[in-house]
Amino acid sequence: MKQQSVFRRLMRFTRPYRGYLAAALACALASVSLSLYAPVLIGDAIDFIVGPGAVDFRAILRILALLGGVVLAGALFQWLMTLCTNVISYSTVKDLRTAVFQKLEAAPLSYLDRNAHGDLISRVVNDIDQISDGLIQGFSQLFTGVVTILGTLGFMLAINVQIALIVVLITPLSLFVASFIAKHTFDEFRKQSMIRGELGGFIEELIGNQKVVKAFGYEARAQERFDEINARLYRTGVNAQFYSSTTNPSTRFVNGLVYAAVGLFGSLAAISGHISVGQLSTFLNYANQYTKPFNEISGVVTELQTAAASARRVFAVLDEPAESPDAPGALALDRCEGAVRLEDVSFSYNPDRKLIEHLSLKARPGERIAIVGPTGCGKTTIINLLMRFYDIDSGAIYVDGTETRAIARDSLRAQYGMVLQETWLFSGTIRENIAYGKPDATLDEVVAAAKSAHAHSFIKRLPQGYDTPVGEEGGGISQGQRQLLCIARIMLTRPPMLILDEATSSIDTRTELRIQKAFDAMMEGRTSFVVAHRLSTIREADCILVMRDGHIVEQGAHAELLALGGFYAELYNSQFAPSEEP
Template sequence: MNKLVLKRLLSYTKPYRGFLVLALLCAVISVALSLLVPVLIGDAVDLIIGPGQVDFDGLPMILWWLAGCILGSSLFQWLMSYCTNVITYRTVKDLRIQLFNKLSAVPLKFIDQTAHGNIINRVVNDIDQVSDGLLQGFTQLFTGVVTILGTLLFMLFADPLITLVVVVLTPLSLFVASFIAKNSYKHFRNQTVTQGELTGYIEEMIGNQKLVKGFGYEERAEEKFGTINEKLYGQGQKAQFYSSLSNPCTRFVNAVVYAAVGIIGAVSAIYGRLTVGQISMFLSYANQYTKPFNEITGIVTQLQSAFASAQRVFAVLDEQPEIPDAPQALRKTSCEGRVELSDVSFSYDPERPLIENLNLLVHPGNRIAIVGPTGCGKTTLINLLMRFYDVSEGAISVDGTDIRNITRDSLRGSYGMVLQESWLFSGTVRDNIAYGKPDATDEEVKAAAKAAHAHGFIRRLPNGYDTVIAEDGGNLSQGQRQLLCIARVMLVDPPMLILDEATSNIDTRTELYVQEAFQRMMEGRTSFIVAHRLSTIKNADTILVMDKGHIIEQGNHRELLQKQGFYYRLYNSQFAASEDAS
């Protein structure tokens, strides 16, 4: 699994092969110069035989070469680090862009069914882990491999016997690294999954803190958080236990190699095969040879965590994208507003049918109100009209064309939608109103705000239309946020409207003004109105009463009251008491 993840990660570095080659070249030069240092030091030691036996004529030249090698090695080491940084951060930038673009392409079903905090964790934390792993991996890979091969080559030319001893002891380091990597990976993978679960829960609790406090859920929230956190602690402890073995184990192996080289070198010096300077050179090489193993096993923790995070990122990238527009899909530039649903069936879960055999014909300019109990399929019907979800059976057509044969952008551009849950982004009031029409003039923005009865409160803001709104409109009331969302739709002036509880968060007086604005706006436009407050839909041309995914009653307000059916009971449950009182 790690090999597949690594191979896929490395495929993202292809555009930066030039930096890859340069980094490898710099690593070779840097390591080669650093390997010359022990040779020069050994030569210098051999020129200092004892008191009164120092070759002062030969030493200066060696010292100059020594300084040059150290400076050169440091320079190329810096250049290699620069190249690996460029490769890593540009690769991660591309990966994060691809992931974000993928989130825009996946079906809405994936977003609905995945904890938002978990998604955020993958885009931010998991990719940061990948970044750290790649950076460490590239740096240690280039210098480590070149150092190992270069050291063996230098030692082989100097003394094959000692080189053989070092090579024989090498598998011990490889065995230790393999054991640690194998046992730590699964724990780091579990740790990363739990981190996503914890992030999702935190995002859920913080985003709904008013409800948490309102229902006295604090202690239960803390208890559940503690459970997830304890689970994360256990998995992290196991992962860190195995990864912490790397340093002492590799140091032990290094000590064995160093001791073996020292003993054999001393015996060789006794028999005159090596000089004292050559022994010092071999001891330096022993350290340089084992150091990469120590460093590589030291970053096993980082690499395993990076691989686990990369798997979570790739899991999103491998999600099936939204069904693309048909090759011959029509791009609507105008819309009459004739909508027809023919034998439409849909369910989020195949085991639990929701909408079955729904038929509906809406003529241009009709105002269609949709009412019914919670869970009857009102919002689902809106999702199908906007093609956020595709029907399971049947077809929906606009102006006689199946919406699956219309591009999604142009279909959704034909609707103006105001939802119960308002959404604003961090930016000026003007930018938020002009979200659907960025090139709108100031006069158009103000006209839309006036139509939505938002102009008055906007003028009272510190900087008027230039007032910066906090994230999700945190510095505005719920009603003010809703008015801005209504103004946003009024500015776009779409041929069809969807109003899903559009005035639910507005006071009664303002609602009357906004309803008047909506009435003017709906003139000549096909409109779908989802409402629980039946007073807002009395003027609808047709009222659809839905229950369990079926239209059980259909007609205008007066006709439905005369039938004295479901709508009659629903209406009386809201207004009978107040009418009797009056």
């Protein structure tokens, strides 16, 4: 995406605030007009000073009073302009941040899986802050700068065309210097934004996995990796700031040439009687005001370059294709019997690496289907396909005889209750976490769900019971207790179908036995899919699917598969001694 396209697209986000934009322009015009009128008054006052003893104090006092009013009015319009530009800038980035967050919610899981979460967070927070800074400084200074340049040029042409032309002829040199530096600055700021996102992703990984880092003694290597990224960020930042810092001194040098040329030729014109001394003073003031916006605008270029680089990263998120929409007229399931069928399903995360091929499966209402197999065989992938977290490459999946692609995603997912091996709690109270899927649940319902999940006893021992706050990582409670809370969520919603992906892996054996009884009661009459590594938890399943390399190689009841003496028996015997077999 070209830089001009980035700015044009960024400006489209300001369209809802065109009223403030018009007001800012009007205030800028009024403020600059008043500031340009001030040198005229100063020049007139100088002309009333003829010499010693020949000063018209009455006229000068009138001019000073008018000058004071002009300055105060100019300050008022300057404040109003700043207020309008701030509203435009902050409202624009608010809408932009909302759009990015909504896109992340609508993005397919594949996009979130292949991008570092820290980098995505950096785009939503840091990059949009950079855009905000660029817009605030850019709007306020560009408005006043452009109007000042045009206004001063008009006044100078009105006073003396020849001297004004000298100013105009030298001006392109300042523009050339600023554009040359800006061109080289943009690439450095773009690299800086990318490395900043890389650093954010690395830090997020390290903070989220500190126990693993310390357990494997990875601190020194992590520090080396951090130092390497940080050093690249330092070098890129220094280069970017070096290029941008040369802009102001360079343009100031050119502006000095302009001021000197005006002073020289203006003095000659005053001596020859073409302009008065007061007009020369006015002209010098205008020359200074004319060149000043170039210094300010060249400073704005740095902010705009950073904003453009950050906007490019933000728009990359917005341009990511959203999750494929529901089919036109997609069905909303009011009730579900729980009949699930997979017909000749094929799927792979990477087209070059096959995973599930020609998989067929049938689950009748109320059946308990266990899925077992070695790591990487596709067990969790089946769960992802059932929930439509990923869409299949070929084949079809049916729920109650209706293909899932013809069912609204939200409606389909509402039919499943899912407990994963990885627990997730959000910042809130115990009660709010349990009621995540049913926010209007009463306290009695929450307590009943907690009791069913055998979580009530430990919750009551917490300082504030069900009103105890917990953090995102569940600080203060154990991994097993966090899992109990996740199980209680499902106990509360009681959906018609269940997905248990190693749901009891973080729970001790004694609690697991109690939870298993709760699950048995909850699964009664509900179609259930259970992914398990501990085969002792699935002995009572109606059907066990044994997967290997994306295919179902065996299926049947526990006793049947053991009698078969195949792959399942091999897996089972690897966990239990023969004497422990039932």
